[in-house]
Amino acid sequence: MAEYGRLTEEIKNELKEIVGGKNFHESPEELVAYAYDASAFRFKPDIILRPVETGQVSRIMKIAYREKIPVVPRGAGTGLTGGSISLKGGIILSMTAMNRILSVEPANLVAVVQPGVVTEDLHRAVSKHGLFYPPDPASLKSCTIGGNAAESAGGPHCLKYGVTRDYILGLEAVLADGTVLRSGAKVMKNVVGYDLTRLLVGSEGTLAIITEITVKLIPMPKSTVTTLAYFGESKSASEAVAAIISKGFLPSTLEFMDETSIRVVEKFTGLGIPSEVKGILLIETDGDTEGAEKSAAEIEGILRDKGAFSVETAEDEKKRDKLWHSRRSIAPALGQAAQFKLDEDVVLPVSLIPEGVSKIKEISEKHGIPVAIFGHAGDGNLHVNLLLQGMEQKHMEAAEAMLKDICGYICSRGGVISGEHGIGFLKIPYISMGLDPAALSMMRRIKNIFDPCEILNPGKMFPPEIKA
Amino acid sequence: MSKSGEKKGDYSGLEQDLHRCLKCGTCLSVCPIYRETRLETESPRGKLALLQAAAEGDLDAARKFRQLMLFCLGCGRCAAACPNCVDTTSLFYDARAVLSGYMGVPPVQRLLFSTFFPSHKLMSAAAFFGNIAGKISAGGIIDMIFGESKPALMAGFFKSYSWPSFMASYKEKKSGGEKIGFFVGCLDNYFYPETARNIVRLLEEMGYAAVVPQDLSCCGAPLLSLGLKDEAKDLARRTIAAFEDRGVTKIVTGCATCADIMKHAYPHLLGETGEDFAENVYDLVGFLTHCGRPLPGTGKIEGKVLFHTPCHLGQGLKLADEAKDIIKSVPGAEYVEPEDNDTCCGFGGIFSFDNPEFSAELRDKRIKSILDAAPDMVVTACPACRRQIDTGLRKAGSSLKTLHLADFITKNISGG
Ligand SMILES: Cc1cc2nc3c(=O)[nH]c(=O)nc-3n(C[C@H](O)[C@H](O)[C@H](O)COP(=O)(O)OP(=O)(O)OC[C@H]3O[C@@H](n4cnc5c(N)ncnc54)[C@H](O)[C@@H]3O)c2cc1C
Ligand code: SF4
Ligand code: SF4
Numbered sequence: 001m002a003e004y005g006r007l008t009e010e011i012k013n014e015l016k017e018i019v020g021g022k023n024f025h026e027s028p029e030e031l032v033a034y035a036y037d038a039s040a041f042r043f044k045p046d047i048i049l050r051p052v053e054t055g056q057v058s059r060i061m062k063i064a065y066r067e068k069i070p071v072v073p074r075g076a077g078t079g080l081t082g083g084s085i086s087l088k089g090g091i092i093l094s095m096t097a098m099n100r101i102l103s104v105e106p107a108n109l110v111a112v113v114q115p116g117v118v119t120e121d122l123h124r125a126v127s128k129h130g131l132f133y134p135p136d137p138a139s140l141k142s143c144t145i146g147g148n149a150a151e152s153a154g155g156p157h158c159l160k161y162g163v164t165r166d167y168i169l170g171l172e173a174v175l176a177d178g179t180v181l182r183s184g185a186k187v188m189k190n191v192v193g194y195d196l197t198r199l200l201v202g203s204e205g206t207l208a209i210i211t212e213i214t215v216k217l218i219p220m221p222k223s224t225v226t227t228l229a230y231f232g233e234s235k236s237a238s239e240a241v242a243a244i245i246s247k248g249f250l251p252s253t254l255e256f257m258d259e260t261s262i263r264v265v266e267k268f269t270g271l272g273i274p275s276e277v278k279g280i281l282l283i284e285t286d287g288d289t290e291g292a293e294k295s296a297a298e299i300e301g302i303l304r305d306k307g308a309f310s311v312e313t314a315e316d317e318k319k320r321d322k323l324w325h326s327r328r329s330i331a332p333a334l335g336q337a338a339q340f341k342l343d344e345d346v347v348l349p350v351s352l353i354p355e356g357v358s359k360i361k362e363i364s365e366k367h368g369i370p371v372a373i374f375g376h377a378g379d380g381n382l383h384v385n386l387l388l389q390g391m392e393q394k395h396m397e398a399a400e401a402m403l404k405d406i407c408g409y410i411c412s413r414g415g416v417i418s419g420e421h422g423i424g425f426l427k428i429p430y431i432s433m434g435l436d437p438a439a440l441s442m443m444r445r446i447k448n449i450f451d452p453c454e455i456l457n458p459g460k461m462f463p464p465e466i467k468a
Numbered sequence: 469m470s471k472s473g474e475k476k477g478d479y480s481g482l483e484q485d486l487h488r489c490l491k492c493g494t495c496l497s498v499c500p501i502y503r504e505t506r507l508e509t510e511s512p513r514g515k516l517a518l519l520q521a522a523a524e525g526d527l528d529a530a531r532k533f534r535q536l537m538l539f540c541l542g543c544g545r546c547a548a549a550c551p552n553c554v555d556t557t558s559l560f561y562d563a564r565a566v567l568s569g570y571m572g573v574p575p576v577q578r579l580l581f582s583t584f585f586p587s588h589k590l591m592s593a594a595a596f597f598g599n600i601a602g603k604i605s606a607g608g609i610i611d612m613i614f615g616e617s618k619p620a621l622m623a624g625f626f627k628s629y630s631w632p633s634f635m636a637s638y639k640e641k642k643s644g645g646e647k648i649g650f651f652v653g654c655l656d657n658y659f660y661p662e663t664a665r666n667i668v669r670l671l672e673e674m675g676y677a678a679v680v681p682q683d684l685s686c687c688g689a690p691l692l693s694l695g696l697k698d699e700a701k702d703l704a705r706r707t708i709a710a711f712e713d714r715g716v717t718k719i720v721t722g723c724a725t726c727a728d729i730m731k732h733a734y735p736h737l738l739g740e741t742g743e744d745f746a747e748n749v750y751d752l753v754g755f756l757t758h759c760g761r762p763l764p765g766t767g768k769i770e771g772k773v774l775f776h777t778p779c780h781l782g783q784g785l786k787l788a789d790e791a792k793d794i795i796k797s798v799p800g801a802e803y804v805e806p807e808d809n810d811t812c813c814g815f816g817g818i819f820s821f822d823n824p825e826f827s828a829e830l831r832d833k834r835i836k837s838i839l840d841a842a843p844d845m846v847v848t849a850c851p852a853c854r855r856q857i858d859t860g861l862r863k864a865g866s867s868l869k870t871l872h873l874a875d876f877i878t879k880n881i882s883g884g
Contacts, residue, residue: 025509029532032521033507033514040491050507077508078493096506116506118497141497332551335490 002454004088005068007046015049015091018059023050023097034092037077037084038139039426045072045086050097054172054180054211057093061209062178064091064455072457073205075115075147078139080343081424083151083204087459093209095146101125102212109217110169110186115146115210119153122215131217134161137420138331146210151422152202156253156284159378161218163420165201172212173200176451186214199446204422205457207450221286224252225296226320229308230277234258234373237279238354240306241377244283244299245350251299253284254378258357260387261330261372268333271326281308281377282327330374337372338387342399346410347419350380359409360384367402381419400429407433423461432463477570479523482562486520488554489513495546495556500812500830501539510539512546512556519563534571537563539823541816542693543779544728548786557784558736561692568695582699585654585686586706588635634661638668638680645677648755649716651707651730653723654685655851656872663851666874667722667752673764673881681710687726692733693818704734708745718748720755722874724850725817727751728784752873753781753849757790765881768800771844773876775803776834776857778850779812791849791873798877806841815856828860835860838868846870 005011016024025034025048035042051057064071070090077084086092099116106129113122119140126133136155137143143153149171154163170184183196200208231237241256257265257280266273273280281303285295293315300311314320334341348356357373360382364371375383384406388395407417407430417434418427432440444462495512496502502511509518518536521527540560547556583590634657648671656664668678684707691700707730711719721727730749734742756763775792782788788810796803814820814830834857838846846861846868848854858870871879 027532028527029518029536030509032527033509033511033517036491036517038490038492076493076496077491078496094508099506120497139493142493331492332553335488335552 002458003068004070004090004455004458007067007069007090011063011067011069012047014063015047015060018056018063019049019051023052024048025050034074034077034094035085037074037079037082039080039082039085039424041082041085041426043085043087044089045092046089048092048094050094052097054174057174057209057211058178058180060091060093060178061174061176065177065453068453068455070455070458071209073146073150073209075144075150076118076139076142078143079147079151079424080421081418081426083422083424083457083460084147085425087425090455095144095209098211099144104129104131104217105186106131106217108186109188110214111217112186112212112214113145114212115144115149117145119143119145119148126217127220130220132220133167133215133217134158135164135167145213145215149201149210149213150203150205151420154376154379154381154420156255156376159254159376160250160252160286165198167216168197168201168213169216170214171197171200171210173208173210175208176453176456180211181208184214188216202422204424204460206447206461207456209456221252221288221292223289223292223315224284224286224320225292225313225315226253226323227281227283227285227296227300227303227311227313228323228326229281229283229300229303229312230274230310231279231281231306231308232276233307234279234357235354236307237281238357238377240281240303240308241353242351243302243306245378247302249285249295249299249302251283251295251378252286253282254376255282255327256280256353256374256377256382257282257327257330258361258373260370261334261374261385262326264337264372265326265329265333268336269326269329271329273326276309280326282323327374330372334372334385334387338385338389340388340391340395342386342388342403343421344384344386344403344406344417345375345381345419345421346384346406346415346417347379347381348410348413348415350378352413352415353377353380353382356382356410356413356415360406363402363405363409367398367405369398369402376419379419380415403430410434425460428461428463431461477522477529477566479519479529479563479566482519482559482566483523485555485559486516486523488552489516489520489550490552491517492551494551495549498545498549500541500543500545500814501826504826504830509536512540515540515560515563516554516556519559529567530571534567537567538819541779541812541814541819542689543812543816544783545779545812548783557732561695561697561733561736564693564695565697566695568697573694573696577694578696578699581686581690581694582696582703585690586684586688586703588633588657588683588685632661633657634664635680635682637661638664640680641672641677643672643677645672645675647679647714647716648676649711649714649719650678650680651684651687651719651721651723651726651749652680653687653721653726653851655855656722657685659855660851660872663722663872663875666872666878667720669878669881670752670764670874671720673878674759674761679711679714679716681714684710687721687723687729688733689725689729689817692729697737700733701737704730704737704742708734708738708741711745716748718750718755718759719745720750720752722752722849722851722872724751724753724778724781724785725852727754728780732784751781751785751787751849753787753791753794754785756794757787763794763797763877765877769798769876769879770800772802772804772842774806774838774841774843774846776813776838776846776848776853776870777810778848778853781849782810794873795847795876804841804843806837808837811837813853813856813860815852817852820856827856831856831860832864835864835866839864839866843868845876847873847876849873
């Protein structure tokens with residue numbers, strides 16, 4: 001266990017001088033407001049700093065390194081695994097003041113942004129140029145590109161277009177000792193040396209502080225067709241997912257809802273989903289108008305084949321929005337259905353989706369905790385929501401036992417325990433289940449090279465007892 | 469409020485509702501304050517976390533806490549956006565009620581908003597003297613009244629009020645037709661009497677008879693903002709009583725804030741009595757949309773029209789599209805929609821007096837987006853937004869006119 005230094009008044013003053021009084025926070029109120037993220041767990045930091053430029057980040061890290069003070073970078077705090085919570089006190093480095101879009105370059109198909117830019121703002125800025133930045137986490141209105149990069153966030157579009165990692169060409173980052181590192185370039189091909197960009201993406205703030213991001217853009221698809229299909233069985237819906245992919249289609253969205261999700265949505269939103277609906281697929285095809293329509297029509301054939309009894313399509317924005325309604329209502333409805341929910345975002349090879357859905361239901365029945373399964377099934381990513389009736393010890397213990405079974409199953413079938421949300425500290429107990437021991441040990445060594453004093457986001461990603 | 473709630477800083481009564489907040493952060497994206505400052509402490513989620521900490525006894529809810537809780541426009545965006553149905557608006561009002569219990573409210577503010585504002589007669593007198601005071605010195609008396617608040621803006625308010633007020637000059641006609649109660653509200657009454665007259669005219673043109681109870685002035689919004697919940701309750705009861713036995717089927721107001729308060733805060737304050745009343749409350753947009761009668765007049769309006777959606781209309785009453793549809797239905801009017809049209813004018817009631825610079829910053833952003841769209845006129849449905857936008861337009865050197873929807877429609881009648 002690393003030994004940490006104390007944030008004395010003297011050090012605080014030094015830090016205050018770097019960011020200025022306005023961006024230095026330590027009142028009890030501010031400590032409360034920077035104690036949580038969307039995991040809803042809470043640990044108070046000692047201070048919050050809001051740098052406005054890379055130079056400040058570098059100077060802060062130099063002091064933190066010298067004094068062995070923990071530093072936790074924080075975007076918008078929408079992470080679901082406790083990634084931006086300061087488990088060991090120290091500094092929360094809030095990146096939200098570094099929120100400028102530095103350039104959008106249609107000629108190079110790139111944009112350069114600071115980490116605090118809100119994802120949706122980037123979407124908007126590039127769409128003005130007819131360009132498209134596909135990664136679309138559901139939290140995109142609030143979360144930051146820095147947080148997305150640190151988690152390699154994904155969303156519905158990732159089935160066809162890939163995740164955040166696939167759209168980051170280059171980074172500027174500040175290392176634990178304050179060194180500023182640049183990796184990658186504004187080019188689509190780059191094999192010069194190790195791919196440090198890809199290493200830093202998804203590193204959850206444990207290797208470096210990301211201070212500038214060069215993202216890849218693609219032309220905006222001209223049109224999108226949305227299809228909503230109702231099934232009489234969850235199983236036939238999940239089989240249709242596997243069928244669509246195996247027949248060579250790559251929809252831009254392929255979302256699945258199981259029976260529990262549907263019932264919960266209906267109960268809390270009264271959308272009027274008929275009671276015989278036990279599985280829903282929401283599919284989007286995009287491209288030029290003709291292509292998008294043609295694929296949609298062919299996919300409809302597969303859906304009907306697999307037993308869909310109602311298939312609705314829409315092209316204009318308002319109607320498409322309506323078809324999305326049930327899918328978008330799941331998270332809030334689940335929030336109301338349970339006292340507490342645990343959202344696991346497991347991934348399976350796509351062909352195993354039907355089996356996975358049944359197997360997880362079985363595990364749920366065995367443990368007596370209801371689950372709602374939904375998600376971006378097209379890319380194999382399932383959100384498994386455990387609906388707990390309380391947060392007391394007994395509930396949490398039961399949930400933990402059940403999660404062990406689920407993760408065990410997922411790993412035994414070649415899947416992974418998190419596709420989007422990362423490890424943070426909530427999923428630490430499961431990381432060694434899903435990783436080859438040699439890989440885990442290499443990761444620890446990499447962590448050690450980047451952050452020998454364990455000041456960068458300590459207590460995250462790695463189980464403490466396993467030391468390289 | 470219960471007796472125990474009056475104990476110093478006891479927020480435990482809010483705990484159950486606070487637990488509904490899952491900290492998902494969806495509300496961050498819509499909060500006009502957070503969007504500017506990007507400070508979690510000043511976000512809706514942050515405010516709820518502060519309340520939760522106070523409720524759990526983990527935070528000494530004192531001066532800075534109070535300041536943060538009051539640093540809110542009351543725009544309702546967070547409540548409207550919350551996927552988990554956290555009623556932030558009511559929580560924030562309740563929090564202010566607890567706050568006022570132990571931190572107090574400046575006595576003159578209390579007097580002004582609980583005694584003068586609710587009464588048309590007293591308000592007339594206050595406005596009259598305030599008007600003189602405002603003209604003589606922008607500081608002085610008003611400084612005394614508003615304590616910590618910046619006085620100049622409030623003085624500006626009184627300086628430009630219109631004499632005589634609507635109420636002072638209004639004579640109820642004994643016309644037939646379905647009776648509609650008209651809640652004038654303080655701002656239209658004192659600053660835009662012409663608009664109030666146009667609302668009555670509009671109702672009459674549509675075949676209704678307007679019923680205007682005298683000596684009603686304030687809906688209670690400032691009382692709720694100050695945390696004077698008991699006084700707000702009394703006022704709500706008085707408002708309801710004023711329309712009782714007057715044979716009215718609906719109550720209409722030209723102020724989106726008044727409508728939102730009567731529709732959503734009264735039930736929270738008075739339970740069933742408030743709910744029964746709220747059911748029949750409409751702001752003008754909602755009324756015109758749902759009354760089932762056609763708009764009068766077929767005259768033409770030439771020009772590009774921009775509708776500024778008041779927060780209470782768009783978020784609270786959810787009538788943004790309806791308002792735009794009304795405008796689009798007027799022959800000749802070309803509706804223009806600026807980019808990011810869903811922005812707050814930055815007024816926020818008492819907020820703007822407590823935080824004049826920040827309020828002006830939000831206002832000027834809004835003005836810029838309006839001017840960028842180059843409309844020929846700006847229409848809105850809330851007198852407070854209208855004043856704020858007017859002030860901003862003048863500051864920006866623009867001669868653009870801001871109208872209330874009622875002025876816009878009746879202009880159409882006279883044009884025809
Ligand atoms: C309602 C909801 C829906 C969601 N939907 C999705 C979804 O569809 N797909 C998905 O992938 N995720 C989703 N998430 C999870 C979350 O939004 C993402 O993980 C997002 O990328 C976090 O961004 P953030 O800015 O909030 O980062 P934070 O939560 O603040 O931080 C996340 C991690 O990134 C690190 N970090 C932040 N900024 C930096 C930086 N500049 N340098 C280095 N490290 C940094 C932090 O230390 C932390 O470990 C959802 C969350 C919510 C609440
Ligand atoms: S949107 Fe609702 S649940 Fe989410 S943080 Fe805001 S108040 Fe809490
Ligand atoms: S009411 Fe408006 S200003 Fe206040 S916290 Fe909610 S969104 Fe922000």
